[in-house]
Amino acid sequence: MPKSPDSEGRARLMTVTEIAQEHGVSRQTVHTHRRRGDFPKPVEGEGSTRPRFRAEEVAAWFAANPKQPGKRTDLAPEPDRGxxxxxxxxxxxxxxxxxxxxxxxxxxxxxxxxxxxxxxxxxxxxxxxxxxxxxxxxxxxxx
Structure with missing residues (x-):
């Protein structure tokens, strides 16, 4: 379950797994968004295997970038060979x-x-x- 903000008023931080669960995507999808460069940067653990992100930044990003159905490349028609x-x-x-x-x-x-x-x-x-x-x-x- 995502971490709650502590008593000092700090933002709630989330791992990739928590982001995937909360936003209904796979962990691989989160990593793909990160590689594209427009996903929020982690605030902790940048080079680690468990980076943590601000929940409000992630929520805002998903609101601005709603999920879109994927395209199945295995169903694409073959090019016309005349x-x-x-x-x-x-x-x-x-x-x-x-x-x-x-x-x-x-x-x-x-x-x-x-x-x-x-x-x-x-x-x-x-x-x-x-x-x-x-x-x-x-x-x-x-x-």
Whole structure:
């Protein structure tokens, strides 16, 4: 629990752990704010592992810098490489698949081969087999 002001009227001092608990952030977040240089300076233990900060300065800093939700970098879209979109045809029978869908599947296999050469031979083969099957079924219907 944070230290209370003593009888001499000194300010209440807080450790990083106490700051994190009171302001709903992690200790790492407090350290990140400190590294940025705009967080209040400790009044005790500057070079120690348990620096202490004035509670009113910390509270004022958090009031002026409200928490913001983080950004998940693992969800960022990949940069556009100018390659065709690969979208699966809607759930239709193979004979209902258009020539454009077959071309898209062939394009997808080409993209996979270019982007990951030699890494997905089974996928590339399966895509090309699917195009062959679509072509054969379409030819059987025409004849």
């Amino acid at each position: 390659e065709p979109e690969m979208s699966a045809p809607a759930s239709r029978g193979l004979t209902d698949t258009s020539h454009e869908d077959s071309e898209a599947l062939l394009g997808a296999s080409d993209v996979i081969e270019r982007r990951w050469p030699g890494e997905h031979p089974t996928l590339v083969r399966d895509l090309r087999d699917l195009v062959d099957t679509i072509s054969e079924e379409a030819g059987a219907e025409d004849g």
